[in-house]
Amino acid sequence: MKKNLNLILIFTAFLTQSFAQNDIKETIAQKSKAMESKVIAWRRDFHEHPELGNQEFRTAKIVADHLRSLGIEVTENVAVTGVVGVLKGGKPGPVMLLRADMDGLPVTERVNVPFKSTVTVNYNDQNTGVMHACGHDSHVAILMGTAEVLASMKNEIAGTVKFVFQPAEEGVSEKDIPFGADGMIKAGCLENPKVDVAFGLHINSQTPAGMIAYKAGPTMAAVDELNITVKGKQTHGAYPWEGIDPIVTSAQIVTGLQTILSRSVNLTEAPAVVTVGAIHGGIRHNIIPEDVKMIGTIRTLGREQRVLVHKRIKAIAKGIGESAGCEVDVNIVNGYPVTINDVELTKMMVPTLMASAGEKNLKEVPTAMGAEDFSYFQEKVPGLFFFLGGMDPSKNRSEVAPHHTPDFYLDESGFTLGVKTFCNLVFDYPALKNPETVTSSSKKKKK
Numbered sequence: 001m002k003k004n005l006n007l008i009l010i011f012t013a014f015l016t017q018s019f020a021q022n023d024i025k026e027t028i029a030q031k032s033k034a035m036e037s038k039v040i041a042w043r044r045d046f047h048e049h050p051e052l053g054n055q056e057f058r059t060a061k062i063v064a065d066h067l068r069s070l071g072i073e074v075t076e077n078v079a080v081t082g083v084v085g086v087l088k089g090g091k092p093g094p095v096m097l098l099r100a101d102m103d104g105l106p107v108t109e110r111v112n113v114p115f116k117s118t119v120t121v122n123y124n125d126q127n128t129g130v131m132h133a134c135g136h137d138s139h140v141a142i143l144m145g146t147a148e149v150l151a152s153m154k155n156e157i158a159g160t161v162k163f164v165f166q167p168a169e170e171g172v173s174e175k176d177i178p179f180g181a182d183g184m185i186k187a188g189c190l191e192n193p194k195v196d197v198a199f200g201l202h203i204n205s206q207t208p209a210g211m212i213a214y215k216a217g218p219t220m221a222a223v224d225e226l227n228i229t230v231k232g233k234q235t236h237g238a239y240p241w242e243g244i245d246p247i248v249t250s251a252q253i254v255t256g257l258q259t260i261l262s263r264s265v266n267l268t269e270a271p272a273v274v275t276v277g278a279i280h281g282g283i284r285h286n287i288i289p290e291d292v293k294m295i296g297t298i299r300t301l302g303r304e305q306r307v308l309v310h311k312r313i314k315a316i317a318k319g320i321g322e323s324a325g326c327e328v329d330v331n332i333v334n335g336y337p338v339t340i341n342d343v344e345l346t347k348m349m350v351p352t353l354m355a356s357a358g359e360k361n362l363k364e365v366p367t368a369m370g371a372e373d374f375s376y377f378q379e380k381v382p383g384l385f386f387f388l389g390g391m392d393p394s395k396n397r398s399e400v401a402p403h404h405t406p407d408f409y410l411d412e413s414g415f416t417l418g419v420k421t422f423c424n425l426v427f428d429y430p431a432l433k434n435p436e437t438v439t440s441s442s443k444k445k446k447k
Helices: 002-034 038-047 055-069 136-151 178-187 248-265 302-325 345-358 375-381 412-433 436-446
Strands: 073-078 082-088 091-101 119-121 126-129 159-166 197-208 212-214 216-221 222-231 273-281 289-301 327-334 339-341 362-364 384-392
Touching: 002 412, 038 055, 038 073, 038 375, 038 412, 055 119, 055 216, 055 412, 073 412, 082 136, 082 178, 091 412, 119 384, 136 159, 136 412, 159 178, 159 412, 178 375, 197 375, 197 412, 212 345, 216 289, 216 436, 222 248, 222 273, 222 302, 248 273, 248 412, 273 327, 273 345, 302 327, 302 339, 339 345, 339 375, 339 384, 345 362, 345 384, 345 412, 384 412
Parallel strands: 091 159, 091 197, 197 384, 212 362
Antiparallel strands: 073 082, 082 159, 119 126, 212 384, 216 339, 222 289, 222 327, 273 289
């Protein structure tokens, strides 16, 4: 009889908690919807005034002022322009990090919207526009909206929420200092209080608004920067035999590098990418120059694969150069590690993603070859990084511009789902991580 009574008490406590969670989800849905116009207005303002990495002074001030207005403890100037807000819930529980990146890109916008960016800068010795061509403006606005909803419900939160507004996810020109997520971690953003779990999102211009996509395990690639200098011997373009042509040699190197992917990497296990993004050499039509410089990007999905690809790049470039009589210098700068969603955490939180978006609007996707410095957080604590739809649902993927392009465009109707999902993760994670609290509370009631 006593055993049956215990089971009844536990079941009753479970039902009580389930009903309470449903009430909270309904409240979150209502409050998130009410935030929609604010979130869109913030996003449009940030879009019109984009700032490059470690230069997000205006954005950071708006963020910090907003968090303070909500009664959230704020620390500014973290890793140059980063902002960290701490919201302590009314109940004991874990410390949960929510992250948004703030920086724009050196891209000149072509989209004719009322809030089009007209900002210009000199970047890498070239005049260019600045644009939020990756959606970071929406990430900031969504997390600001999330902070407002959670602050209004702080007495119901089990644990502490850290709002991390991070600079320089796209990188900076001055590579000799820690920046972005790496810089914020080294500045102590995971401490005081110590973070237990991290959640991040990235909007996607080619996923329909209203949808969430995710991937357990390796989700996005490691990224490394490739720099190659090919030095030949300058001569008149009419007498190439009197010099050593670094342009022809560079062309052969570019072609040769592609054999790494087709002949050295086991593509049945994981893909890899080696892209030469720019070649600079020469100044006149009838002069063979002394040297050529190439820059590019390397994407890999595992430690062993990363080592192999780096090794083959150096061997191929130097080998081709030697055969042509050129000196070749290869410099590879390690960038962000692989973005790896903790498998157990992902499995645990998938029902929350589904409850937020709806079963038909949640999908698991293949690994992407893009890169994310959220991976630095995931190296320190279990993390879940998911993708939020930002495409007009009436369009096809082939009809819309990809990220990092002048025609990048977002459907703003998906922003509310981002706010709702972040809030649901904050409320669901403590309950799912420690389900025994239901049992213990039942025992206390019995006593």
